Amino acid sequence: MSRDWAIILGGSNGLGLATAKKLAANQFNIIIVHRDRRTQMQSIEAEFKEILAQGVHFKPFNKDAINSEKRLELLTDIEELLPEGHKIKVLIHSIAKGNLKPMYADGASTLSHEDINITFEAMALSLYDWTKELVERELLSKDSRIIAFTSEGNSKVMPGYGAVSVAKVALEALTRNIALEFAPIGIKANCVQAGITETKSLAMIPGYEKLMQNALKRNPQGRLTTPEDVANAVYLLTTEEAKWITGTVLKVDGGESLR
Secondary structure, X not given: OOOEEEEEEOOOOHHHHHHHHHHHHOOOEEEEEEOOOHHHHHHHHHHHHHHHOOOOOEEEEEOOOOOHHHHHHHHHXXXXXXXXXXXXXXXXXXXOOOOOOOOXXXXXXXXXXXXXXXXXXXXXXXXXXXXXXXXXXXXXXXXEEEEEEEOHHHOOOOOOOHHHHHHHHHHHHHHHHHHHHOHHXXXXXXXXXXXXXXXXXXXXXXXXXXXXXHHHHHOOOXXXXXXXXXXXXXXXXXXXXXXXXXXXXXXXXXXXXHO
């Protein structure tokens, strides 16, 4: 059995879950950190069975990956979980905890300073927090890959997406600096920019139906991006052949962003 492990932060649905399944199918041992209610667990556990069916080690943690105390507890648990000689080869950041309030709305609630802070810490800064702790505990392999999910909101304006847009731009900047400053210990870090993908996270964005319609019109492939499309690209970035790719944003959208 492989000694390589992947941690997926936010891996109970969408891009994170698809990535976990893809990596497990390629013999990565899997740790998923997610935050879900008990009422959601039956369907989530059914998905997790597909990972177990690959014959790899698998451990899910239903804990808050963002809270600093919980993060330290999780890292200690992970440290104790890893068999001797096993290391974390891949860290996937797929946390989608963002505020989608508008900046201006006549008579309605609007985006606050605190809303932006919470979104930034969850969707950007947590990547650095996890990377730094994994490095300090010497849990990463000598050729580790860190991959975070960004979006076209990094440059295009969408109503209600201001806080998430700030977080995505910061996430990309942090990823570039991780790629540069941790290069001496073998870390490669990249962002994957998926096209519009039908997930629970997308459905939370105001007017998401219009986003899907526009994406279909723009995409030369004539369809939306799927979680599996994205997972395939993530897997490619974990391979030996991709070890010279670092500090960049890889678009996985079938050409959607060309228009």
